[in-house]
Amino acid sequence: MYYSNSYAKRKYFPALNHFDAVTDTYAYDFENFSSQYKSTSSFTQSLMWTKVKREWKYDTIVLRDENNKIFCQCLVLIKKFKFFPFTFLYAPRGPLCDLKDSETAKLFMEEVKKLCKKHRAFLFKADPYIDENDYTSINNLTAQGFLFDRDKSEDETVQCKSYYLLDIKDKTEEEIFSSFHSKWRYNIRLAVKKGVYCRYYGKEKLSDFCKLMEETGKRDGFCIRSREYFEKIMDAFGDNCRLYMCYKDDIPLSGAIAINYGGKVAYVYGASSNQHRELMPNYLMQWTMIQWAIETGCIIYDFQGIPHFDDESHRNYGVYRFKKGFNGYVKRYAGEFDYISKPLIYSTVKLFKKSI
Numbered sequence: 001m002y003y004s005n006s007y008a009k010r011k012y013f014p015a016l017n018h019f020d021a022v023t024d025t026y027a028y029d030f031e032n033f034s035s036q037y038k039s040t041s042s043f044t045q046s047l048m049w050t051k052v053k054r055e056w057k058y059d060t061i062v063l064r065d066e067n068n069k070i071f072c073q074c075l076v077l078i079k080k081f082k083f084f085p086f087t088f089l090y091a092p093r094g095p096l097c098d099l100k101d102s103e104t105a106k107l108f109m110e111e112v113k114k115l116c117k118k119h120r121a122f123l124f125k126a127d128p129y130i131d132e133n134d135y136t137s138i139n140n141l142t143a144q145g146f147l148f149d150r151d152k153s154e155d156e157t158v159q160c161k162s163y164y165l166l167d168i169k170d171k172t173e174e175e176i177f178s179s180f181h182s183k184w185r186y187n188i189r190l191a192v193k194k195g196v197y198c199r200y201y202g203k204e205k206l207s208d209f210c211k212l213m214e215e216t217g218k219r220d221g222f223c224i225r226s227r228e229y230f231e232k233i234m235d236a237f238g239d240n241c242r243l244y245m246c247y248k249d250d251i252p253l254s255g256a257i258a259i260n261y262g263g264k265v266a267y268v269y270g271a272s273s274n275q276h277r278e279l280m281p282n283y284l285m286q287w288t289m290i291q292w293a294i295e296t297g298c299i300i301y302d303f304q305g306i307p308h309f310d311d312e313s314h315r316n317y318g319v320y321r322f323k324k325g326f327n328g329y330v331k332r333y334a335g336e337f338d339y340i341s342k343p344l345i346y347s348t349v350k351l352f353k354k355s356i
Helices: 016-021 025-036 047-051 102-119 135-143 173-179 182-193 203-220 227-240 281-295 317-324 343-352
Strands: 002-004 057-065 070-081 084-091 121-126 162-167 197-201 241-248 251-261 264-272 300-305 329-332 337-340
Touching (some): 025 047, 025 057, 047 227, 057 102, 070 102, 070 121, 102 121, 102 135, 102 337, 121 343, 173 182, 173 281, 182 281, 197 203, 203 241, 227 241, 227 251, 241 281, 251 281, 264 281
Antiparallel strands (some): 121 337, 162 329
């Protein structure tokens, strides 16, 4: 027996360390379940993420057992379009549940169909943290009507399929530092010796970070987010989000936005100057963020995406080579699962948009 409460709350509440001030029981339960879903949860399954994605509406799926205990939940973002009466639903890194259990997958799908009907959605997309070799979970989802393309390129998916993770569970700083490649340890020490320092700051240093992002975007050829976007992330996650910056003589050398959530510190955005790269600020910055993860009892430091890590000729291969020196491991996720609730509308939309 289970209970479903598939509805949304628009009320904002702060990070977990301020939960004693929260009076909204539904929001508290939702956030508590999401944040405690260790290693396979994501800050994008936090209700705090809805404060970042304000241009989207949202709804939720929550399934409880006969003891009123949550066993499956999912934050769903809702994309509405001008002059178009249908919506697109997206569950970023959701749902959070045991998809190896076929009954849970079935109950989840029933709620997905209800949401599609409720919001007139033509497509529901999910990309949970399912291992690429978790055939049981994959088969349970496809058996319920989800479409899955194992060979879909990372250039076509919303989220990256390849991640680089560092296991820090029950390990000391000394154990983790000594596991790094010798050159990486040397570079961290070199940065400190040369007078580089790394600290976390509030929004007063966002101007420096955004300038570094502009440099990085031009150098590496990618689009950058606005200052307002980074402000929203910092406001939404409060103390669970930090802006780290490396300086030398007050000159900004590198910076990063990191989020501490669900037993992980995730390195979400990073940027660096074209100048003084010989001072190795990026190495020191990563080590400082890893220390935050250790201090707060996390089990994983999440370097995030390493697209095309297996292609040494690809322009992104350097990202993998840098992260690899910290002695983590590659984690490959299955990818996206699509439920097409209105095939005709979906086909029409695909004519005008290459990737949905």
